[in-house]
Amino acid sequence: MIEVFIYAYISGLVGSIFMDVTESFFAKKGISSGVTVEHIGRWFLGMIQGKFSHDDIDSSPVLKHEVNGGKFFHYVLAGGGIALLYPMLLALMGLGFEVNHIFYGMLFGFLTNGFPWFWMMPSFGWGIAGLNKPVKSETIVAPILSHIMYGLGMGISLTLFL
Numbered sequence: 001m002i003e004v005f006i007y008a009y010i011s012g013l014v015g016s017i018f019m020d021v022t023e024s025f026f027a028k029k030g031i032s033s034g035v036t037v038e039h040i041g042r043w044f045l046g047m048i049q050g051k052f053s054h055d056d057i058d059s060s061p062v063l064k065h066e067v068n069g070g071k072f073f074h075y076v077l078a079g080g081g082i083a084l085l086y087p088m089l090l091a092l093m094g095l096g097f098e099v100n101h102i103f104y105g106m107l108f109g110f111l112t113n114g115f116p117w118f119w120m121m122p123s124f125g126w127g128i129a130g131l132n133k134p135v136k137s138e139t140i141v142a143p144i145l146s147h148i149m150y151g152l153g154m155g156i157s158l159t160l161f162l
Contacts, residue, residue: 004087004097011157012083015109016075018153019146026145033130033146034137035116038062041070043123044077056134057124082112083154097162102155109151113143 026032045063046054054060063069086108090097095104121130121139130139 005084007158007161008083008086008154009080011105011154011161012080012086012150013075014157015083015105015150015153016079019079019150022149023142023146026142031138031142031145033116033139033142034133034135035120035124037070037074038066039070039124040073040120041066041068043120044073045069053123054125057126058134078115079150082115086154100155101158101162102152105151105153105155105158106148107151109147109149109154110144112147112150116143116147 023032039057042057042060042063043054045066046052046060086105087097089108089111090099090104117129117139121133122128124130124133126133126139130137133139
């Protein structure tokens with residue numbers, strides 16, 4: 001049983017790479033949430049220091065090592081860590097681990113939009129789903145695209161593992 005969680009964690013890392021590639025591609029097409037690795041690092045390192053929300057993360061002081069902190073949070077904690085919920089979701093749905101991981105991975109990826117929309121972006125001071133973000137961005141569409149690709153990366157890697 002522990003192997004399932006190991007596979008899920010590794011697939012979450014792969015999914016994060018898929019997510020980053022997708023975000024870069026769509027940003028070149030003008031579709032971006034506006035979230036940067038610096039934002040994620042500033043938010044993550046701020047939480048470690050007890051600051052859990054910002055009036056506007058762009059106005060918050062730059063923190064030493066925020067790029068590395070952002071990468072660590074994005075891959076190790078969010079990408080891999082959130083993927084640990086995937087086997088639990090399948091179990092809650094009454095499914096085993098012998099499912100079409102590409103389909104269920106993409107569904108899972110879509111569901112992970114709850115994290116940026118209802119936790120991260122409000123903590124940035126941007127409101128639910130980033131709707132109060134001061135600079136124009138696609139805070140609804142861009143995360144949907146990148147999170148579905150996160151799930152696709154998870155699904156492909158799980159399919160290859162199993």
